[in-house]
Amino acid sequence: MIELMLQAERLVSMGLLDQAERHYRQALEADPANAIAQVGLARIAVERGDDRSALDHAGAALGIDPENTAALRLRARLLETMPADQVGSAAPMAPGPTSASEETPARRGLLERLRRRS
Secondary structure, three states, rough: OOHHHHHHHHHHHHEEEEEEHHHHHHHHHOOOOOOOHHHHHHHHHHHOHHHHHHHHHHHHHHHHHOOOOHHHHHHHHHHHHHHHHOOOOOOOOOOOOOOOOOOOOHHHHHHHHHHHHO
16 A cells, blocks of 8 residues: 555656556545545646645545645645635535635635735
8 A cells, every 4th residue: 555655656746647646546445544645636636727626635635634734734725725616615524614705814814915905
């Protein structure tokens, strides 16, 4: 299992996203509670510009491991940058804001910066 995950990481770093995705999915088939593989799939989705899928995978990782730092950071970044209509339909698997309209420190800071620009 470890070798499969390491190979997936190498493939991501080389830009071979389809192959890396297959490795991460194989890891999830072998161990459905593999939060690291879910984060890997989220990172691949980000690379492909599919923020919605990335948010779903980050949420799945947090459902497995609510303290997964990589998933927490990725989810927070996505919630800050995604349009509200896309985030509003998100069904996060872990505690935290469920929509873009909910107040979070990061969201408040972003909104304040946007207000200052206007």
